[in-house]
Structure formats: structure tokens, C-alpha cells
Amino acid sequence: MIKDIHKDAQSRMHKSIEALRHNLVKVRTGRATSALVDHIKVQSYGSDMPLSQVASVAVTDARSLTITPWDKQMVSVIEKALINSDLGLTPNTAGMTIRINIPALTEERRRELTKVVHSEAEDAKVAIRNIRRDANQQVKDLQKDKQVTEDDVRRSEDDVQKMTDSAIKDVDEVVKAKEQELMAV
Known part of the structure; x- marks a missing residue:
């Protein structure tokens, strides 16, 4: 059961990252697409x-x-x-x-767009943290029902935290790539 919870959390985190990528496509970089x-x-x-x-x-x-x-x-x-x-x-x-x-972007406009990118990234990170919270809560509910032990809960929390750290690192990489794309003249 814990594996199913982890699979679900992993897939939802991946979807959050894909949603971020999709949202960042709309941020205009000065190049036509x-x-x-x-x-x-x-x-x-x-x-x-x-x-x-x-x-x-x-x-x-x-x-x-x-x-x-x-x-x-x-x-x-x-x-x-x-x-x-x-x-x-x-x-x-x-x-x-x-x-x-599509006009070339001014330096000021590039900075504004960078703020938009960071805002989108923060939304994605919040979504990922909410997924972590939900997964941990589901495992704790299993413990209350006496279906898993306290050790299982601790191991699960560690695994979910590793997934969360990895997903947030992916978000940071997506943002860094978009920033470089925005700041390229």
C-alpha cells in the first residue's frame, strides 16, 4: 500500500513539473514560437x-x-x-x-518576466509540498488503522522527502534554463 502511495505522489509531482514547463512556454522570450x-x-x-x-x-x-x-x-x-x-x-x-x-525585449521587461517565472516556480514548489503532505498523511492514516508500523511510517516519510527534494531540484533546473533563455540577448 505504501508503494502505491509513493507511486501516486511521484506521478503527481511529475505532473506539477510538466505543468510548470507548460506555463513557462507562455512566457515570451523575444523569439517566435x-x-x-x-x-x-x-x-x-x-x-x-x-x-x-x-x-x-x-x-x-x-x-x-x-x-x-x-x-x-x-x-x-x-x-x-x-x-x-x-x-x-x-x-x-x-x-x-x-x-x-515579436519585438526584442528590453532589460526591464526581461527582469519582469524573470519575476513571473519565479512566481510560477514557487506555485509548482507549493504544489509539490502539498503532494508530500498528502502522501505522508495517507501513510499516517494507515498507521492509525494499524496496517503499517511506526518504522514503516518513518521510512516512508524519508522516501517521500527524497522524492520532494528531487522534484524541487527539477523545478529549479527548469527555472534556471528559462532564466538563461530570457536573459540571452
């Missing part, structure tokens, strides 16, 4: 759809994205969605093609 617009929803035929399902998104060069809608009527809708998004980018429309130019 189609992942910048992945989270944008577009009103299409009465429902909100991801941008990637109504248009093709291509990286034309290091500083620009090209969005080509599959339906001519979607151009203005996509343009509005981009303007209303949290990206702070202005789309340029030419016929059926929407181009987004």
Missing part, C-alpha cells in the same frame, strides 16, 4: 475553439509568426482574439494572412 498562441481561444461557429483548430500557425523567422485562417470570415475574429489576449502583441493583417511581429 507557435506555443505563444496555443492558449488563445477564438469564437468560431458558436463555440470557443483553440486557435490551432481554426488556422495554421507558422514561425516565419525568429521574430515573427504567421497565422493563416482556413475560413476567410475568421480573419477579423482571430485578430480580435489576439488583440484581447494577454500577449500584448499587435497583429498585422494582409488579406487572409495575419502576421505578428
Whole structure:
């Protein structure tokens, strides 16, 4: 039973790290990537759809994205969605093609984005610590039910702490890599 608790905690910690990676993709680095617009929803035929399902998104060069809608009527809708998004980018429309130019980041903006990265990392660390707490509580509940001994509880807490330390180290590595990417000029 303890092994199942540990497996569950390990998988949840891994998911927290993956969620952090996914969230950090949205942090703009000055380089164009189609992942910048992945989270944008577009009103299409009465429902909100991801941008990637109504248009093709291509990286034309290091500083620009090209969005080509599959339906001519979607151009203005996509343009509005981009303007209303949290990206702070202005789309340029030419016929059926929407181009987004990504400006170079200023030093001040890089520092602000670094703070955002650290905030996301702290959220991931809190999630990992909560997973540790839950796993330890589940093992203590087993002890109350007299299904495991006190020694098993201590060993389990040590194992869960090792998993937690490893996961937090992974979070720090992800943050360090993103910081280097942000600070590269």
C-alpha cells in the first residue's frame, strides 16, 4: 500500500513539473514560437475553439509568426482574439494572412518576466509540498488503522522527502534554463 502511495505522489509531482514547463512556454522570450498562441481561444461557429483548430500557425523567422485562417470570415475574429489576449502583441493583417511581429525585449521587461517565472516556480514548489503532505498523511492514516508500523511510517516519510527534494531540484533546473533563455540577448 505504501508503494502505491509513493507511486501516486511521484506521478503527481511529475505532473506539477510538466505543468510548470507548460506555463513557462507562455512566457515570451523575444523569439517566435507557435506555443505563444496555443492558449488563445477564438469564437468560431458558436463555440470557443483553440486557435490551432481554426488556422495554421507558422514561425516565419525568429521574430515573427504567421497565422493563416482556413475560413476567410475568421480573419477579423482571430485578430480580435489576439488583440484581447494577454500577449500584448499587435497583429498585422494582409488579406487572409495575419502576421505578428515579436519585438526584442528590453532589460526591464526581461527582469519582469524573470519575476513571473519565479512566481510560477514557487506555485509548482507549493504544489509539490502539498503532494508530500498528502502522501505522508495517507501513510499516517494507515498507521492509525494499524496496517503499517511506526518504522514503516518513518521510512516512508524519508522516501517521500527524497522524492520532494528531487522534484524541487527539477523545478529549479527548469527555472534556471528559462532564466538563461530570457536573459540571452
